[in-house]
Amino acid sequence: MSNKAVENILNDKNIRPTAMRILVYQTLSSSETAISLTDLENNFESADRTTLYRTIKTFENQGVVHAIEDGTGITKYALCHAFCNEEKHKDLHLHFHCTICEETSCLTDYSIPKIRLPKDYIAQDVDLIVKGICQRCNSSAL
Amino acid sequence: MSNKAVENILNDKNIRPTAMRILVYQTLSSSETAISLTDLENNFESADRTTLYRTIKTFENQGVVHAIEDGTGITKYALCHAFCNEEKHKDLHLHFHCTICEETSCLTDYSIPKIRLPKDYIAQDVDLIVKGICQRCNSSAL
DNA sequence: TATTCCATGCAATGGAAGTGCATTATAAAG
DNA sequence: CTTTATAATGCACTTCCATTGCATGGAATA
Numbered sequence: 001m002s003n004k005a006v007e008n009i010l011n012d013k014n015i016r017p018t019a020m021r022i023l024v025y026q027t028l029s030s031s032e033t034a035i036s037l038t039d040l041e042n043n044f045e046s047a048d049r050t051t052l053y054r055t056i057k058t059f060e061n062q063g064v065v066h067a068i069e070d071g072t073g074i075t076k077y078a079l080c081h082a083f084c085n086e087e088k089h090k091d092l093h094l095h096f097h098c099t100i101c102e103e104t105s106c107l108t109d110y111s112i113p114k115i116r117l118p119k120d121y122i123a124q125d126v127d128l129i130v131k132g133i134c135q136r137c138n139s140s141a142l
Numbered sequence: 143m144s145n146k147a148v149e150n151i152l153n154d155k156n157i158r159p160t161a162m163r164i165l166v167y168q169t170l171s172s173s174e175t176a177i178s179l180t181d182l183e184n185n186f187e188s189a190d191r192t193t194l195y196r197t198i199k200t201f202e203n204q205g206v207v208h209a210i211e212d213g214t215g216i217t218k219y220a221l222c223h224a225f226c227n228e229e230k231h232k233d234l235h236l237h238f239h240c241t242i243c244e245e246t247s248c249l250t251d252y253s254i255p256k257i258r259l260p261k262d263y264i265a266q267d268v269d270l271i272v273k274g275i276c277q278r279c280n281s282s283a284l
Numbered sequence: 285t286a287t288t289c290c291a292t293g294c295a296a297t298g299g300a301a302g303t304g305c306a307t308t309a310t311a312a313a314g
Numbered sequence: 315c316t317t318t319a320t321a322a323t324g325c326a327c328t329t330c331c332a333t334t335g336c337a338t339g340g341a342a343t344a
């Protein structure tokens with residue numbers, strides 16, 4: 001994705017488009033799977049972890065990325081696809097964690113079924129993680 | 143739950159019923175919500191964290207408790223209700239995390255809907271966490 | 285140009301998970 | 315009942331990730 005395109009996106013989200021932020025956005029954009037802070041750190045030989053951390057947090061607060069708890073204990077991040085904003089993340093979709101390659105990905109086309117709850121419970125958010133074998137690992141196992 | 147009853151349960155699961163383990167089981171048994179290792183530690187003034195850690199891990203491996211990742215980054219544990227064993231945990235149910243009291247609980251009567259996956263994906267396990275307001279906090283807010 | 289605000293980088297902290305090893309308790313064998 | 319082996323416990327330590335405080339640098343605004 002071009003720098004200019006990213007700049008526009010960040011501006012729309014009220015994020016000042018610094019060089020670092022554009023690079024982080026592009027990294028997230030070009031990754032097929034969700035990435036952790038450490039993954040991100042390894043992609044940038046010279047960048048400080050704190051800067052990346054705060055960049056991600058800014059993105060998260062402004063509705064650019066969403067955090068994924070895939071059960072590994074390590075928080076992963078991926079770009080939001082739906083119309084998320086500072087108020088609320090609205091991309092409720094399935095997350096898949098492959099137990100072989102250990103990658104976590106968003107299955108954005110697979111929405112979360114309506115959940116029935118006991119009386120007097122109020123649902124605000126739903127996280128659905130499916131663990132198993134991804135298409136890639138399943139194919140290469142043949 | 144009586145010591146004798148717990149002893150029988152642990153024996154059935156091939157866990158030697160030591161005093162510590164019986165106490166840990168009873169703590170889990172009497173808790174309405176899932177508890178973290180730190181919670182457990184605070185319940186036992188004198189017990190060592192490592193012992194509690196390994197006790198929980200033993201319980202988990204033998205199908206006595208299941209771990210819950212509620213998105214807070216802190217692993218919580220609760221007794222299994224279904225027929226879990228060393229091979230596999232079989233109690234696939236909904237977990238609820240209250241954003242007010244921050245308690246996590248098992249809604250064992252609410253099973254997880256069948257999840258549809260893309261072609262060539264294999265599901266092994268499903269975690270469903272609903273975040274919101276629990277019945278207790280909802281009532282007391284009136 | 286001066287000022288202000290925000291982003292960045294470095295250092296340090298905190299919390300939780302996990303491991304190695306010595307010691308103690310329990311169960312089994314003689 | 316004593317010895318022996320095996321498993322549980324406790325202590326110390328390490329590692330990893332998340333997070334914060336503070337000083338510096340750079341960009342936007344007055």
